[in-house]
Amino acid sequence: MPKSFKELGVIDILADACETLKFKTPSPIQEQSIPYALEGRDIMGFAATGSGKTAAFALPVLQALYENPQPLFCCVLSPTRELAHQTAQQFQALGSTMGVKTTVIIGGEDQMQQAVALSKKPHIIVATPGRLLDHLEKTKGFNLRYLKYLVLDEADRLLDMDFKEPINKILAVIPKDRHTYLFSATPSKEIEQLQRASLRNPVRVQVSNRITTVDTLLEYYLFTPLKHKDATLVYILNELAGKSIIVFVNTKDEGTRIPLMLETLKFSVVPINGNMSQSARLGALNKFRAGNKSILVATNVAARGLDIPQVDVVINYSVPDNAAEYVHRVGRTARAGRSGKAITMCAQYDVVRYTNIEKEVHGDKKLPEYPIDKEGVMLLMGSIDEAQRQAKISMARLHEKMGKRPGFKKRKRGDDEDE
Secondary structure, three states: OOOOOHHHOOOHHHHHHHHHOOOOOOOHHHHHHHHHHHOOOOEEEEOOOOOOHHHHHHHHHHHHHHHOOOOOOEEEEOOOHHHHHHHHHHHHHHOHHHOOOEEEEOOOOOHHHHHHHHHOOOOEEEEOHHHHHHHHHHOOOOOOOOOOEEEEOOHHHHHHOOOHHHHHHHHHHOOOOOEEEEEEOOOOHHHHHHHHHHOOOOEEEEOOOOOOOOOOEEEEEEEOOHHHHHHHHHHHHHHOOOOOEEEEOOOHHHHHHHHHHHHHOOOOEEEEOOOOOHHHHHHHHHHHHHOOOOEEEEOHHHOOOOOOOOOOEEEEOOOOOOHHHHHHHHOOOOOOOOOEEEEEEEOOOOHHHHHHHHHHHHOOOOOOEOOOOHHHHHHOHHHHHHHHHHHHHHHHHHHHHHHOOOOOOOOOOOOOOOO
C-alpha cells in the first residue's frame, strides 16, 4: 500500500495540503481510484461511508485544475445542503495554496446572491441538483458548456431523493466530452443506469462487495419496551456523559420532541431536522462540531456524508428502514481509523426489521446486547414522565406557530428533501 499521496502521483502542492489536513496515508478508496483518475479515466467508486471518498475525487480534480486552470471547471452534485457545504470546504482546504475558488448552490439560500457568485465564475461549484437546474434555466449568462469535470457524490442518495429528473436535464446541457466521477456507498440498479447515461468506459473501484461497517466500530443492540424507550435513552446518555453522541430518529416530530425532552432534563443537546431552516441546521452542526453541544439529535438528513470529527457514539433511537441506512448512520463514528460505538434501540415492533438489518450487514454474526441496569431505568420514569409532558406542550406551540406560516404544509415521513 502506498505510504504517501505523492506515491499515488499527487503533485507536491496537494500532497502538502493533505499533510496539513493530517491525511497521513491514502485510504483504500483513494489508493485504488486516484491513480486511474490522474490518468484521465472516469471513475465509478463504491466504499463504506467514512472511507475518504471526498478526497478521492477532490484531489484529481484539483490536480487537473492546477495543470489547466479555467473557471467553471468542475461541478459536484450533492444530495443534501449540509454535504454540499462540507464538500466545498474540503475543496477549499485542499486547494487553499493554489487559490481555488468554490461556491455552494443549494436550496434554502438567496438565489440572487447565488447568481452573483456564479457570475464571478468560480473554479468549483458544489450544488444540489434542483437549485443548479434553476440557475441553468433562469440565470442570465450562466452555463456549464465548458465544464471539464462532473462528480455525482453519494449517487445512491441522489437517486433515493428523486433527483433523477433534474440530473437528466443537467446531463443534457453540459459537455459530453468531460470527465465524470460517480461515488456511492452502495451499488444499485439505478446507479448502474445512471453510470451508463453519464460515464464513458469507467474504472469500477469497489473497496467492499457487501454493505458493511468498519472494523473499529463496536456495535450493540438493546431491546427495550416502547413505553420505556425514552427512559432507556436517558439512562444511556447519563452513562455516556462527556462523550460526543448522535441520536438518530426516523421522523421530524421525534427529532423535535426528543431534544425538547432532553433540554428539560438539562442535557447539552441540539437538533437537526427538516423542520429547521438551512441556517439553523448549519448553526446546530457547528455547535456540535465545536463541542459546544455534546448531543446531536438528527433525522436522516445528517446520516449521509457529514464528516463530524470525534463522534464517540451513535444511538439509533429508531431502527433504520434498511441496512444501507443503518451503515450510513453508524458511519458517523469510527471514521478515518478511529474507534467508535453504535447502539441500536429495538422495541417490540422493530424486531423483524432489526434482525433483517443485522443479517444483511453481519451475516450469521449476532451483535451483543448493550448492558444496562433495568432498575436504574425504572428509577428515571418519574422525571421522564414530566419531561415528556413539557415536551408535548412545547411541540403543540411549535406546530401552532408553523401552521400559521404562509405556505406551510405538513410533509410525510420521508422528511428532509433538498432542492
